[in-house]
Amino acid sequence: MFKFTFKQKLQAVILVSIVTIVAYASVTGPEPRYTNAPGDLGNCVSCHDTFHEANVGSGSVTIDNVPAVYEPGEQYTLVVTVQQAGRQRFGFQLTAIDLDGNRIGTLEPINNSTQVNPLTGFGNRQYIQHSESGTFPTGQSSRTWQFRWKAPVDDEGVVRFYISGNAANGDGTNQNDHIYTTSTLAESPTTVVTVELLTDPEGQVLEPDTHFLIDWSATNISNVDSYELRYSTDDGATFPITNLIFSTTDPDVTEFDWTVPDKFSTNARIRVLAATQAGSAVEVLSGKFTINGSGATIPIITGGQVKGNKLFVFGDNFVNGSKVYMDDVPQKTKNGSGSATKLKVKKAGNNISPGQTVILVVHNPDGTVSEPFEFTRPL
Ligand code: HEC
Incomplete structure (x- = not known):
């Protein structure tokens, strides 16, 4: 009678498990184009539609380790976390695109908890997402994935990351799962805007109704979308909208003749905020100065x-x-x-x-x- 040797049995078991894993990986993990990026088909709600829309529920999806400005050719280990109390299984999908919606850089797993979907999307987009084994919690009611984004070798401008995450109940269906979305961006050396205050009232006592010329400069000015100037009377803790000094969508305007308001504060500061075309914001604060107005309410x-x-x-x-x-x-x-x-x-x-x-x-x-x-x- 023919008998399997132990080695043959072992080979059979290994073969079966490899087949299972391969089959599993091809059916698990979402199809591409559900990161909520412009040009995608939407987000995971398209199929996980119990709650009809994303971002309802107490959970979240977050992305960490994205640099404010990336270095061309550099590699970054990005960290995506989906969390929600009481949830059992987790998933995500992410894509990295430029301002035109095309793929930028390269996404790569660094362990078996993520995989790059073999299918691409509009603009040759790559999609990195959870693997089957990467759906289990790694923390208390949360899952964290780490993977690599390789910046393009040449400076190709801003990169935007779009992420859709699923905090699932673990019933193996697409029902009763909470979907969360988020996005963030990194500027490149040729797009990053920095602002500098050229006139700083630091240490001065400004009288109400006098003039102070606020003069600033910015780098990569063609990427400035708007400037907004406000002042604070609480040492920069808040810059309420009622303290708006000036705003403009003309990036060439870099000074404003401020008429000092009749407010009292020995902890006043000016903030110049530049919004970039990619949607990030950079700010610079003046030093502390005094506005010698009336209406001080002394405690x-x-x-x-x-x-x-x-x-x-x-x-x-x-x-x-x-x-x-x-x-x-x-x-x-x-x-x-x-x-x-x-x-x-x-x-x-x-x-x-x-x-x-x-x-x-x-x-x-x-x-x-x-x-x-x-x-x-x-x-
Ligand atoms: C085209 C439809 C479709 C889309 C889009 C989709 N899913 Fe699913 N998902 C399913 C189905 C169907 C199931 C049930 C299990 C199965 O058939 O594989 C499921 C199951 C899951 C599960 C296990 C749920 C549980 O409770 O056990 C996770 C996790 C998951 N999907 C993550 C995602 C994420 C993350 C996205 C978005 C990036 C997404 N899915 C988008 C159809 C979809």
Whole structure:
């Protein structure tokens, strides 16, 4: 009777598993052109349509390690993560295209968790995506994939990455899966825009209604889409739209004669923001200066109270970003709801024993400072 040797059996097993893996790889992983890039057929929602649209749900798809500016000929290991609490299986697809929608650079797996789809799309686009074995979680309710993007040897301009990700329930069907999309870009040395402030009011005291000439310059000016100038009164923490100084879509305009507003701040800054044609933005901030306007609302302290380990400070003219100083030491201050009359200082209560007196001062972000307040914790 014919008998298989152990070696033959082993070969048979190996052959079967290779066939299975090959067959699996050809049917698994999405078809090309579902990254949500312009010119693609859409995103994974086209088939995973339980929720009708992408980006509904508590999860996300993110891409990391994309340089702000790529070096031609350089290789980058990109990291894509899909996450959503309670999800079992994950997938993604990504393509790298230039501003005309054509393939740029080369996508390559660095391990067996991803594969390049043998089919290409419009503009010779490549699609890199999960493999069958690359669908299992690598973290708590998340999956991370690493793969390579080789930048073109010659500077071919901006690269845009489009990614569609699936946070799936693992039931082996296209039902009840949450789809997320995102995109990002890297500029090239010939497209990157940098801005520089040529006039900086740093350290100056500007009077309201006087003029200050804001003068700036930019590199690769033909890639500038627009400039927008704003000022901050809280040391650059915020640049609200109400603080708009000037905006233009003429990249040749690089100065503006600013009429200083009647605002008060010893923590003022100017921001020049340039938006590029590819859709990225670069900004430069001035140094800190003072606007000597009226209407300074100086914070006032009227009382304090220790509750547990917290210290509450009562008074008026507090704002988001007000900071309590206790005996000259800045404290972790909370004013989440933007209360004008109450500040919460976590843990400071621990450092004031019953009967002890401390000096409290409140600093507002515009640089105004309250009178010192003597607070004695009751016995
Ligand atoms: C052309 C239709 C189609 C498109 C487009 C599609 N899928 Fe699927 N997908 C399916 C089907 C059908 C299944 C069920 C399993 C099978 O038949 O392979 C599935 C299953 C999956 C699963 C396993 C789901 C689970 O709960 O077990 C993942 C992960 C997945 N797809 C990822 C993606 C990603 C990521 C995209 C977009 C880049 C995508 N799919 C786009 C048809 C599609």
